[in-house]
Amino acid sequence: MSFLIPCPNCGSRDVNEFAYGGEIAVRPEARPNVRELGSYLYFRRNVAGVQREWWFHRLGCEAWFQAERDTRTNEVLLTERPRASRDEAPPGPEAPALPDTPAV
């Protein structure tokens, strides 16, 4: 892999400077049952297309940010600093995937 990621703080850099933080998942607001918890913890949409994900600029500004990346081409369409605040849940996929089996 050698694609470039435009870090919101540092500009365009080699992907190897970054740590991948995974696809953005919606954290349950109230206590989930085992099935919901398993879904949140272990199931991702894994789309062939554009997804929103977390990245950490480990060999750079050492800040987290979010990116929209096309998983087919590794083209990073946009990056932005996290928008989350105390009242706002982190942005996530439109519909979380459902697991077939409980994970706990």
Add this chain to the structure above:
Amino acid sequence: MSELEFLSTDRTRTGGGFEPVFRSPLADALAAAGPDVRDLSALGKVEVRGDVEGFDGLASAERIPLTPGRTLFLCAPEETARLREALADPSRTVVDVTGALAGLELRGERLLRRLTDLDLDGLPAVGAVARVTTIVLRTGEEFRLFFPQEYARSMAEVVLDAAAGL
């Protein structure tokens, strides 16, 4: 104690049989280096989290923005205390990182190209130099590197080796 005194390098006390010695992390590593490589580890370095937009407390300090909320200030060693005081503000987190970062000055764009893929025309910047997170500054052909002090010997080895290969 509101100040985090144990983070500062300029708050030691001599007396009672004690004479604390500041030892640069590069002290041994640069023994074999030529005159083109200088140890800048003793420079005052203060990291600020928070807004420094309107700050003009110490004109002689050099300001390196890292992210919108994070700025590194560089100053002469004897000015560090004044810089910390000037920056102190309830809205900011001020951390003396003098002891945290080793500093190295070296010459030559070609040498830097052997160490990092950073855009050398777009400095200052933070990036990987010899696979270590490093703040890189440039003045003409002079480059200054600031990086975690625990990598000092490792970094010096790589830099001197790369220079030998030119």
Add this chain to the structure above:
Amino acid sequence: MRLPPRPQERIDRSRELTFFFEGEPRHGFPGDTVGSALFASGRRVFSRSFKYHRPRGLLCCSGQCPNCLMQVDGVPNVRVCTMPLREGARVRGQNVLGSLDRDVMSVVDKIGGPFTPVGFYYRTMIRPRRAWPLYERFLRNVAGLGKIDRGAGRTRRFDTEHRRVEVLVIGGGRAGIEAARAAAARGEQVVLVDEGLGPGERAAGGSFEVIAPARALGIYEGGLVPVDAGQVLIRFRARRIVVATGAIEQPLVFPGNDLVGVMLPGAVRRLTDEWSLRPGSRAVVIGADERALSVVAELRSAGTEIARVVDLRAESPRRIAAEGKKGRLASVLVDGEGLDCDLLVMSGGRQPAYSLLAQAGARIEYDAGRGVFVPIELPASVEAVGAVAGELPSGATPAATYEGGGKARGKCFVCVCEDVTTKDVRRAIAEGFDSIELAKRYTTVTMGPCQGRLCQLPSVRLYARENGTDEAAIGRTTARPPWAPVSLGLLAGRGHEPARRTSIHERHVQLGARMMWTGAWRRVHSYGDPAGEVRAVHEAVGAIDVSTLGKILVSGPDAAAFLERLYPNRFGDLRPGRIRYSVLGTDAGRIMDDGTIARLDDDRFYVTTTSTGADVVSEWLEWWNAVWGMGVEVVNLTGALAAVNVAGPRARELLGRLTDLDVSNESFSYLDAKQAHVAGVPCLLLRIGFVGELGYELHCSSPYGEYLWSTLLERGADLGLRPFGLEAQRVLRLEKQHILVGQDTDSESNALEAGMPWVVKFDKDEFVGKWALEHVRERGLRERLVGFEMTGWTVPPEGGQIVVDGRPAGRVTSARWSGELRRAIGLAWVPAALAEEDAELAIRVDGRLEQARVRLRPFLDPDGERLRS
């Protein structure tokens, strides 16, 4: 052997260079390559083929084919046809048993046997099994090309360089130079790289930079183009890439097409024009395009007699075969007509060198009209110019494969690199390898040093004919980097591994410490006597460098709320100046790290982590801070501070000598945090006890770590102070049943089952991992981490099995001999039912079962009296 001076020649005849071939002096001129100088000296056999050890001579003379691979100055597999000649160069043949001219291994060509057909290694040497080592030794000897000079690592050096460029032009032919000039004229910064000697500074005219000889190895995402420039790997990041790699002349396939004296037109042109050499005395020319046939004029000017010209556009011979004597061309048969000659110039048309474009994502399609593959639909920011873009003379007749017929039964090579013949390909097809990708892997066509440059198209043509279909339907194999062979040393670079050293490192070395790696850190294993070091901590005082501990400042108005929400333990009610331990859990309830947290004041907490967990925890904290957007700053101070743990019954006495701070137990109690000067150095003092004795962790700015350490050792000498390392610490903490995250826990462990329910505050509204731990509590504990002591004297191995009813039911995570207890002790995961004081455990040690008893409380000082004293 040279022709009279010619207008375009590259050589400088005013000066002579001397080099050595097989130890014998040879001569050449500046401007020669090793190959041209050898040719000038009369050498015609340049190598022996991979499998059959057939003599091979110059074929492409442009660095594409494997025919001139030699050892030069100890470096194997050098293409001498493009290697500039150096004074004193030492050149040797390779892949021979004997010499290039008399290679004992060439017997393989005559007798063949079971070891030559395609895929033989899948069918032979299977039985008997005990002969495998013999087979291996045999194959190791015959496989591969060249000999690696084992001493070269010390003498050769490879560096990596990073370059940014606006336009990178790959290929220094006419089209490449034009593209570079045009870009430079637009004011763009241009670098041109060329595999050969390059267009020269004159062509560039100072408007762009030329690097040659330099091979582009691939085009990767983000405009990354690694370029092999000999001793330096240049990693170009280009905004725009212009590929001008040209087209490659394709050999014809007919019996004897590998004989010495069979050449491609480009080789003839270079030998005559650049080095003023006569490629042969009597020639037959067979070609499919104007460019190939135009060598006739060049040959005539060099004094070569032309025996016959076959223009494949005008005539379609059914049979072509070359015959040789001792591997060298003697005559050519065209439809039965015998022609004596020592040179056969052949060309099956020119194939655009599209590999780099295909790697970059271009679509490659077969152009039936011209009989070649051409790139279409280029990705953004990649351009193709010249022949590679398909700018070739149109209407070239697709060249086919020719049978010899009659007496001509010579081998008919599709792939000269791997010695694959048409017979091999037919055999593979007969065995069912109908897909070109599968057939490639089976026959190894395109997998040799030329990487398909000279064999991809001929093999596709052959597959098409044998399968009764066309080339477009057969398709091509995937192009992958590296496009050109590259030394592994160049890819490896200088091989420095970043290492972290504490500011006290040099002192440890002086004390004769045995160092070990923990993550990227260099740490002290011991100072030679771990047992003595343990004893010193129990009986007097010891000091250990714990600068590697993760140290994170969490500050801001929401700091307490943030930690309360992140850690299972409670921190909101922690008083300033006090310390509390906690594990750190994930939302899955797993233990990811542990450490102590000291509250410095209302808004500031000093969080410590394990040595290897510092970066992970720091990123974890930053991440939750980004998710929650609380008023918190997370500052990783790990390297900023040195830390020394001073522990043992006489630790207080030692500390009292170094500070004005009241160190009495009343004013500086267990789990207190204070700031004070120690030996004149401002420190944060944490009274904690990982090793189980009265102890203080002293944290100070890194540049004073060495001074603090030396002062402690000096002032503590009369108290019996000894420095101790990780091994002693492992024993000491085990006596207290203090866990090591990652050693005693894994990615499945949670705090409840790890025996630390007191650290989980279920009555808090929320904390990361609460939901999962609630589910664990409800389903009940399945296994438990418990202490054990052995009944006998054996120390079980870490990872050893706990056996219940003859079946594995748990495992030992830590085990050591405790000199203090005179027992073997340890920690183990056992089924929850066995987590009872005195329960008997059976542990497998070297196949035997050894008995142990469960101990739920610390082995030593179970009530923590020493810690609190």
